[in-house]
Amino acid sequence: MTKWAVVTGAAHGIGAVIAEHAVKEGYRVAAWDVDGPAVEQTARDIGEACVGSAVDVSDEEAVREAAARLPQAPHLVVNNAGIVRFGPLLDLPVTEWEAALRVNLTGTFLVARTLAKVMAEAGGGAIVNLASINGIAAAPHAGAYSASKAGVVRLTEHMAMEWARHGIRVNCVAPGLIHAGMSDAIYADPEVRRVREGAVPLGRLGSAEDIAAAVLFLGSEKSAYVSGQTLAVDGGLIKSTLASLPRPASVDSVGFAEA
Structure with a gap:
């Protein structure tokens, strides 16, 4: 049986690689991105099992229309579309705050809810939302990004609880320091890397x-x-706070009973 996957934000970076790997795993992939020409080219590069479409995930009607064009209910939905709006909170324009929430959080909600309805009718499936370690641990000057991704983490749990009875599993992946896509500018500096x-x-x-x-x-x-x-998926980064703190060797035996 043909299995379909929908991958948002699939024109470049992580989304494009997810779409490519999904095809390798036997899925036919509907690759969605706000940049239509780019996602169509990515789909052509991946091959005939991938179809690219221009879709703004923050536009409910656009999401509904794209969902209606799918030949069948997807088995897998990957909410990868996202934008960054970094900067100190004291200076962050409200428009930038709202843009990040609209794409990262509302976009995830709209795509997941729209497709969950048809997935439920078909017997279920899996949804994977992309958050970030910024949504788990706060970082200075992360602007609206941290709040939007923390919302994705909690929204994932909410969806999982409500949609389990429909046979839909919902989980979240929180990437760490990933050299791909939106982070290319960060790692252009060798010392920062x-x-x-x-x-x-x-x-x-x-x-x-x-x-x-x-x-x-x-x-x-x-x-x-x-x-x-x-x-x-962070190489252990968010669990390593104590590993970065100095500690004298003299305390290594503290707590051991004397022989």
Whole structure:
């Protein structure tokens, strides 16, 4: 049986790689992106199993129309579309705040809800939302991005609870320091890259392929009993706070009983 996947924000970066990997896993992919020409080219590059369409995920009518063009209910939906609006909160324009929430959070809601209705009628499926470690741990000058991605984490749990009875699993992937797509500008500075790599316990930046592998796992039957979870794909970064603090060797034996 043909399985369809919908991947948003699929014109470039992580979304394009997720779409490519989904095709390799046997899906036919509807790749959606606000940049129509770019996503159509990406689909052509991936091959005939991928179809690109211009879709603004923050426009409910556009999402409905795109959903109506699908030949069948998708088995997998990946909400990857997102924008960054960084900057100190004291100076952040309200328009930038609203733009990030509209795409990152409302867009995820609109796509998931629209497609969940047809997935429920077809017997279920899997939805994977893309958040960020910025949605788990706050960072200075992350602007509206952190709040929008924290909303995605909680929205994922909310969806999972409400839609389980329809056979729909909903999970979240929170990428860490990933050298792909929107982060290219950050890693153009070799010193910034060196410092950031050094902060990751596994000693390297993540890749779009790392994220795609996690997404496809959560969309597969291998995770059939997993729902409402957020998987941080970050090389151990957000769990490593204490690892960065100095500690004298003299305390290593504290607490050991004397022989």
